[in-house]
Amino acid sequence: MDIRYNISDHNFEQCLKCTICTVYCPVVQVNPDFPGPKQAGPDGERFRMKFPDMADTSLKYCMNCKRCEVACPSGVRIGDIIQTARIKDKKTHVKLRDAILANTDIVGTMATMAAPVVNSVIKLRPVKKLMDSVMKIDSRRTFPDYSQQTFEKWFRKYAMKTQSTYDRQVTYFHGCYVNYNYPQLGKDLVKIMNAAGYGVNLMEHEKCCGIALISNGLIKQAKWQAGKNMDGIRKSVLEDNRTVISTSSTCILTMRDEYPHLLGIDNKDVREQIDMATRFLYRLIDEKKITLIFRSDYKKRVAYHSPCHLDKLGWEIYSVGLLRMIEGVDLMILDSNCCGIGGSYGFKKENYDVSQKVGEPLFRQIEQVNPDFVATDCETCKWQIEMSTSARVKNPISVIAEALDVEATYKANLKNQR
Amino acid sequence: MKFDTIIIGGGLSGLVCGIKLQENGQNTAIVSTGQSALHFSSGAFDLLNKLDDGTEVDIPANFISLLPSSHPYSKIGYDKFVKYCREVPSLFKNASINLKGDPETNGYRITPLGQVKKTWLVFEDFNTMNTAVINYENVALCNFNGFLDFYPQFIGDVLAGEKCKYKRVTLDLPFIEKLRHNPTEMRATNIAKVFDSEENIEALLKEINSRCEFASTIMLPAVFGLYSLAPVEYLKEKCGKKICLLATMPPSVPGIRTQQMLRKYYSYCGGAYMMGDTVEKADMDSDSVKSVYTANHDGIPLSADNYVLATGSFFSNGIIAEPEGIFEPVFDLDTDNDPDRSNWYDNDFFSRQPYMKYGVKTDHDFKPFRKGRILENMYAAGSVLSGFDAVSEGCGGGVSIFTALCVANKILGGE
Numbered sequence: 001m002d003i004r005y006n007i008s009d010h011n012f013e014q015c016l017k018c019t020i021c022t023v024y025c026p027v028v029q030v031n032p033d034f035p036g037p038k039q040a041g042p043d044g045e046r047f048r049m050k051f052p053d054m055a056d057t058s059l060k061y062c063m064n065c066k067r068c069e070v071a072c073p074s075g076v077r078i079g080d081i082i083q084t085a086r087i088k089d090k091k092t093h094v095k096l097r098d099a100i101l102a103n104t105d106i107v108g109t110m111a112t113m114a115a116p117v118v119n120s121v122i123k124l125r126p127v128k129k130l131m132d133s134v135m136k137i138d139s140r141r142t143f144p145d146y147s148q149q150t151f152e153k154w155f156r157k158y159a160m161k162t163q164s165t166y167d168r169q170v171t172y173f174h175g176c177y178v179n180y181n182y183p184q185l186g187k188d189l190v191k192i193m194n195a196a197g198y199g200v201n202l203m204e205h206e207k208c209c210g211i212a213l214i215s216n217g218l219i220k221q222a223k224w225q226a227g228k229n230m231d232g233i234r235k236s237v238l239e240d241n242r243t244v245i246s247t248s249s250t251c252i253l254t255m256r257d258e259y260p261h262l263l264g265i266d267n268k269d270v271r272e273q274i275d276m277a278t279r280f281l282y283r284l285i286d287e288k289k290i291t292l293i294f295r296s297d298y299k300k301r302v303a304y305h306s307p308c309h310l311d312k313l314g315w316e317i318y319s320v321g322l323l324r325m326i327e328g329v330d331l332m333i334l335d336s337n338c339c340g341i342g343g344s345y346g347f348k349k350e351n352y353d354v355s356q357k358v359g360e361p362l363f364r365q366i367e368q369v370n371p372d373f374v375a376t377d378c379e380t381c382k383w384q385i386e387m388s389t390s391a392r393v394k395n396p397i398s399v400i401a402e403a404l405d406v407e408a409t410y411k412a413n414l415k416n417q418r
Numbered sequence: 419m420k421f422d423t424i425i426i427g428g429g430l431s432g433l434v435c436g437i438k439l440q441e442n443g444q445n446t447a448i449v450s451t452g453q454s455a456l457h458f459s460s461g462a463f464d465l466l467n468k469l470d471d472g473t474e475v476d477i478p479a480n481f482i483s484l485l486p487s488s489h490p491y492s493k494i495g496y497d498k499f500v501k502y503c504r505e506v507p508s509l510f511k512n513a514s515i516n517l518k519g520d521p522e523t524n525g526y527r528i529t530p531l532g533q534v535k536k537t538w539l540v541f542e543d544f545n546t547m548n549t550a551v552i553n554y555e556n557v558a559l560c561n562f563n564g565f566l567d568f569y570p571q572f573i574g575d576v577l578a579g580e581k582c583k584y585k586r587v588t589l590d591l592p593f594i595e596k597l598r599h600n601p602t603e604m605r606a607t608n609i610a611k612v613f614d615s616e617e618n619i620e621a622l623l624k625e626i627n628s629r630c631e632f633a634s635t636i637m638l639p640a641v642f643g644l645y646s647l648a649p650v651e652y653l654k655e656k657c658g659k660k661i662c663l664l665a666t667m668p669p670s671v672p673g674i675r676t677q678q679m680l681r682k683y684y685s686y687c688g689g690a691y692m693m694g695d696t697v698e699k700a701d702m703d704s705d706s707v708k709s710v711y712t713a714n715h716d717g718i719p720l721s722a723d724n725y726v727l728a729t730g731s732f733f734s735n736g737i738i739a740e741p742e743g744i745f746e747p748v749f750d751l752d753t754d755n756d757p758d759r760s761n762w763y764d765n766d767f768f769s770r771q772p773y774m775k776y777g778v779k780t781d782h783d784f785k786p787f788r789k790g791r792i793l794e795n796m797y798a799a800g801s802v803l804s805g806f807d808a809v810s811e812g813c814g815g816g817v818s819i820f821t822a823l824c825v826a827n828k829i830l831g832g833e
């Protein structure tokens with residue numbers, strides 16, 4: 001029974017002014033210039049409604065982690081209120097630096113073409129200093145390496161042909177990170193899905209999900225890319241009857257929730273078929289439609305970190321559930337803390353210190369636990385944790401791929417299909 | 419997804435129930451929309467301070483038989499009530515929470531406005547008081563410059579009334595001063611985050627030592643230790659004088675820490691805590707719940723042998739008041755209330771408010787009703803229940819904990 005009445009967006013009217021959101025905002029804790037979710041969100045919104053021209057410069061400090069929304073007992077979409085206010089505030093023009101950080105697709109394509117050069121140049125001290133002073137991209141930050149061959153290229157060359165031999169099919173939204181920086185994760189996914197009896201397809205004309213465009217104010221371009229992606233998703237789900245899965249929690253949150261909430265793009269007809277690969281697999285196993293068999297000689301101590309956007313989706317349980325199925329994994333769940341990167345947020349010079357301070361409790365705990373590696377579902381968390389601790393970081397999908405007994409799994413699922 | 423028990427609502431009641439079940443080998447999940455009423459706690463659990471007719475209660479167990487049969491404690495009964503009184507401190511101890519006070523006799527606490535009030539067990543931040551008299555010598559009554567959720571002037575008046583010698587001290591610390599950038603957000607929790615570092619506590623101690631030489635007792639607002647008790651212990655150990663922390667207006671640092679520690683321990687016991695998710699609807703037979711659906715899990719049903727509703731009262735949207743009536747929004751369970759809306763509240767704000775007793779109607783086993791029929795595999799616990807007034811009777815914490823334990827024991831088949 002829904003008996004709530006709202007006349008504005010994002011459940012704004014439900015705010016009780018309880019300040020619980022502010023308690024859980026990781027930015028407020030380290031940056032006194034940010035007034036916090038309650039003040040920047042529902043409280044500020046009252047003023048913005050009254051005085052639409054009011055400029056609120058503190059909104060840029062929000063890194064859109066959504067922890068405030070997860071904590072709010074009244075269901076107020078505080079992060080969305082803040083992001084929407086930023087979008088509406090047309091006075092702020094987009095800086096060149098922000099446009100570059102936001103255009104993961106274009107930058108990725110160029111960088112992949114010249115990967116060996118880019119990877120080494122970007123690590124050079126003078127280049128970093130230059131980027132720091134001219135572009136305001138913090139020189140202390142390490143950049144992820146670019147791969148020489150994109151995932152798409154690899155897939156078309158080596159994997160695509162055999163995919164139609166499988167009875168069941170799924171579509172993989174690989175995202176920019178898998179494509180340009182870390183194709184191995186995509187290969188791991190293909191390995192698992194194939195062993196489970198699923199063929200993998202790519203979307204027609206996949207574009208970057210657009211999260212970095214949204215948070216850097218490039219809304220027109222974000223809408224255009226979202227439109228292209230929605231076309232691809234609709235074709236996959238409605239025409240080909242294939243769920244769209246991804247290995248990045250941020251891509252999934254963006255396409256499921258930010259498209260309708262921030263870009264005004266309706267996705268109701270297909271939203272439930274936009275899924276995390278971990279959840280997709282967990283469901284199939286839970287419904288006894290597939291079986292995964294793991295190697296008995298795989299033994300690792302793993303610390304799991306739940307990314308903010310996976311917390312917001314509420315899907316940690318699936319990634320953790322899958323990792324727990326691997327007998328040789330000794331799993332420890334890290335306290336729910338933000339790593340501080342916030343996508344492109346942490347790359348900006350003005351945010352570097354805040355970003356590192358936010359992540360401190362997480363870094364400290366990882367060093368204390370000292371696992372064989374950290375598992376997490378987000379690529380930017382991986383960069384941040386690898387840069388700030390001594391630990392290596394893997395996506396749960398890569399962990400499963402490592403531990404999987406491919407032969408045995410393949411055979412078991414042939415039986416399943418019969 | 420299949421569990422032994424699914425608990426809806428992750429506040430005090432849901433967590434206590436979940437912990438008890440996990441400790442006894444069940445596989446449970448808690449789904450919780452958002453954070454809970456513990457964030458507003460006074461820093462103490464009330465058990466039973468007063469009867470409806472105004473009778474003051476010292477030993478709560480002795481008054482159980484005088485409560486109406488609709489009261490949750492009457493459904494629990496004397497024997498179990500006494501047993502739970504003794505069990506609660508050790509249950510919380512398992513979660514590394516030390517509750518102070520005599521579990522069978524009421525003690526006292528000091529409110530943020532300086533009043534001395536009855537209560538049951540207090541969180542470790544606070545000192546126990548066996549009498550209603552504030553008994554300190556040479557008090558330095560300290561506050562941080564600009565912190566508005568703490569009222570030294572009122573507390574000072576009460577100290578003066580008790581003939582305690584005291585002096586007010588306003589502490590100026592540069593790292594606290596920084597929080598005043600946003601005066602509306604200079605809250606207890608933000609200060610607590612600053613004092614998460616030993617370095618800053620050291621600076622505080624230095625300031626205390628130089629400004630409060632005259633004092634033997636240092637009174638401070640309870641703004642220490644949001645994630646663990648360590649900062650409180652450090653402060654008390656390193657200060658040469660007696661430290662007396664006093665509750666602030668909400669948000670409550672000790673309450674939030676208690677919520678976090680219960681949640682951590684529940685996860686440690688293997689429970690699945692799903693924060694930020696809401697149970698929206700259920701598949702029902704006429705007499706039982708088959709599965710529930712949440713906002714985050716799309717069409718994936720969560721199913722269990724038993725379900726516990728611990729969704730809180732009006733404040734947490736466990737109960738909703740509309741012009742037409744009082745509702746339980748998830749399952750549309752029957753509620754106890756008054757059909758005549760004009761009887762819901764008393765125009766005198768300070769008198770007992772009838773609506774406080776409204777909530778989900780249950781039988782003597784805490785099983786709720788739907789359209790007049792009992793739901794066989796469901797229980798309700800905590801402040802979603804009808805039949806008690808947490809404010810006028812002073813029994814909110816006790817009802818939440820005891821009904822949770824009672825329901826868990828019923829599910830485990832023990833009682």
Ligand SMILES: Cc1cc2nc3c(=O)[nH]c(=O)nc-3n(C[C@H](O)[C@H](O)[C@H](O)COP(=O)(O)OP(=O)(O)OC[C@H]3O[C@@H](n4cnc5c(N)ncnc54)[C@H](O)[C@@H]3O)c2cc1C
Nearest residue numbers: 427429430431451452454455460464697730800801814815
């Ligand atoms: C402001 C305030 C201060 C109080 N102070 C004290 C005190 O100092 N001492 C004392 O003894 N008692 C106090 N009480 C009484 C208090 O009610 C209890 O002590 C206790 O904390 C209530 O616990 P609960 O678990 O029953 O409910 P809550 O703490 O309210 O928890 C209910 C939870 O259920 C969640 N929820 C609701 N609907 C759904 C849904 N459909 N799906 C999933 N989750 C849902 C909510 O988000 C919430 O987290 C206070 C109460 C209030 C409101």
Ligand code: SF4
Nearest residue numbers: 015016018019021072
């Ligand atoms: S947005 Fe939610 S958590 Fe924040 S003050 Fe309002 S009701 Fe409370």
Ligand code: SF4
Nearest residue numbers: 025062063065066068
């Ligand atoms: S989205 Fe994150 S950074 Fe932004 S206000 Fe909410 S909690 Fe703070």
